[in-house]
Amino acid sequence: MATRKPPDTSTPADKPTPPGKVATINDIARLAGVSKKTVSRIINRSPLVHKDTREKVEALMREVGYVPDPMARGLAFRRAFLIGMVYDNPTAQYIVDMQYGALDALRDSGFELVVHPCDTRSTGYIDGVRRFVQQQKLHGVMLVPRASDDPALARMLEEIGCRYSRIVPVADDPTDGRLVVTHDRDGAAEAADYLQTLGHRDIAVITGPLSYRSAVERTAGFVETLAARGIGIPKARIVEAGYTFESGVVAAEKLLAGRKRPTAIFAENDEMAAGVYKVAMRAGINIPRDLAVIGFDDSPLASRLWPSLTSVRRHTRDTGRIAATMLIRADGDAMRAASVRPHLIVRDSCQPPR
Template identity: 50%
Template sequence: MPKPTPDDANAPKLTINDIAALAGVSKKTVSRVINQSPLLNQATREKVEAVIRETGYTPNPQARALALGRNFLIGLVYDNPNQQMILNMQRGALEALHGTEFELVIRPVDRGSAKVMDDIRSFIVRQRLYGVIILPPLSENDAIARICDEEGCRYVRMGSAVLDDPEHMVVSNDRDAVAEAVRHLIQQGHKRIGLIAGPHGFRSAKERREGFELALSEAGISLPRSLVADGQYTFESGVSACESLLDLSPRPTAIFASNDEMAAGVLYAARLRGIEVPDQLSIIGFDDTPITSRVWPPLTTVRWPIVAMGRAAALKLIGTAIGEGHDVSEPSTFSSTLIRRASVAPPPRD
């Protein structure tokens, strides 16, 4: 049988049986090569791969899915009010999946629902997912990881602290990054610094608050309860929390908001009261979303590498399937960094 070339427009579409015949192996052997099975010797694998390259053969994705018992779908499961974070996570995952057989399927859920675990299990089973990326705060629930294991579905959890084995994690250094941000305020001379915390039950909110408190403790600065306001990672909660802090007497000279949406709310609330930023109030946020460089003054913030984290999470799931040996021997740890802009200045003189 002559070997058709990839640019032969008149050649019939090759099948897995054709590749088996050309390579002198069984159909099952070709299937094992395509599906990256370890049950082959290297010489046989290389012989089949050479035929696939020479002929330009493209495996049938439906047939592969049937053989694997899975579709080429990666699920993204979340319940998070920070929509920019969700968008950035999608962007990173899609970058990793580009040019592969895999597609991304988005699934928002309600973590407060009594049926949330059933909903997640149903999503995995119904879509026959190859793998799933779990975003915080859902990722902090070990029961979801157990569901994935029970259903034979690969998973990666995203978090602000290590929650699982390295192959199942991408993690950021929120605590250290926030401590650096607050040290920057202290170096500018601020001592009365307000905190707008994230939602209760979010590990990211806990890690960021601990970083905030660590920097104050290092500098010997106390943190009265009145200087801590609760937020929900939304613009509106940032406005409300800021108003409560600005009602204090004396009011804070700087505010750290646990995400950029709330930091933008702080800027809005300060403007409503005629408080100049940064001359009368310094502001720092967290995320480095586009809004931070589009408001005036541009907001100092902590750059959270969420796109890179999304890309890494997807690659952890599909690396073996696409034939790239991505290293998962250690947690994929990503460092957040302080981005200094015009919203921070020394405090006003008394």
């Protein structure tokens, strides 16, 4: 005689998620005995949920391995849980460090990072950024130099209602809580002070592209600091380059080709300083005995060159972390510009002139 299977008397909330099935928000609500709306509020850190309920639901989500779907959350809130990083910068290490910093801030936040390189010199680039923001439904955008130099880009983001943070070398408005100020002028001034203290008087500068606000600020900080100490830099000793190794080589060839060479060169990033090293080596010029060299960024390259490069450290990873944090903080948080101050790291590439 066949045995009848006893009826299932368990309630829906008692039934676990079947093996192999990915838990959904509906499963969490059923197992916890709360509404789907309550689970959604807990996922999105709403203060409207009682502490005991929050702890119960979060423990259940951990137990079943539930991970909120960023795209589903975005549909519910009509915005994706994505942070964009818009940049126009030729220095690869700088961009990598900036991304690492942003990822530090976004870890465990539920937000993800997407990047958008652009050419700020091209017509229509702002329309391209607008499409990127709208298609991805971005929660906010980090504007990295040189994109952060353009006020028209910031105005466009305001017009479409997208929050943003800007990384800038100097603050036009210190009360603007969307700014991360890197104080490039101060870092260059410290480099100038150091060379002057060593006794250098015939000093040259390899600038970044003067269409970049960072290059303008670094050049001004360096030149003005030396001028205040009675040391002038002739125009022939200031060569504009492109923040790349190759452009540093070309600029160094101009500065080191003559019979009367400078005793020191300040290159406004480490890539260009490495270009100076190459030209000096080919010409039989010893660093630091015959030529002192200072870079800017204190990238990993600085400690890998030989002799190791004295460079201005500007804490790029910290800058990226702060810029991303600004985008995911609560709307009511204090709004004031943040500062990341540079300082000189002295290594082996400088000594007093012979």
